[in-house]
Amino acid sequence: MDSLYILIPIAIVFIGSAVKLFFWAVNNGQYDDLDTEGRRILFDDDVPPPGGDAGAEQTDADGAPDSATDSENSGGCQ
Numbered sequence: 083m084d085s086l087y088i089l090i091p092i093a094i095v096f097i098g099s100a101v102k103l104f105f106w107a108v109n110n111g112q113y114d115d116l117d118t119e120g121r122r123i124l125f126d127d128d129v130p131p132p133g134g135d136a137g138a139e140q141t142d143a144d145g146a147p148d149s150a151t152d153s154e155n156s157g158g159c160q
Contacts, residue, residue, distance in 0.1 A: 107113065
């Protein structure tokens with residue numbers, strides 16, 4: 083029973099801060115455009131990735147040619 087004297091004020095402070103945070107978000111425009119962010123993932127970027135050429139030879143992390151592309155290009159088994 084004594085714990086209610088502590089828990090009720092803590093709950094009131096928590097609810098008050100949540101309501102204040104919600105109104106702050108509404109006043110700062112956080113809920114103005116809800117559709118754009120959900121649809122952004124569905125569309126491709128038109129800008130190519132920086133620093134690469136689409137026709138360049140693929141290399142691994144060491145800068146050596148990728149072994150998968152070497153075996154495909156050589157036409158034989160290793």
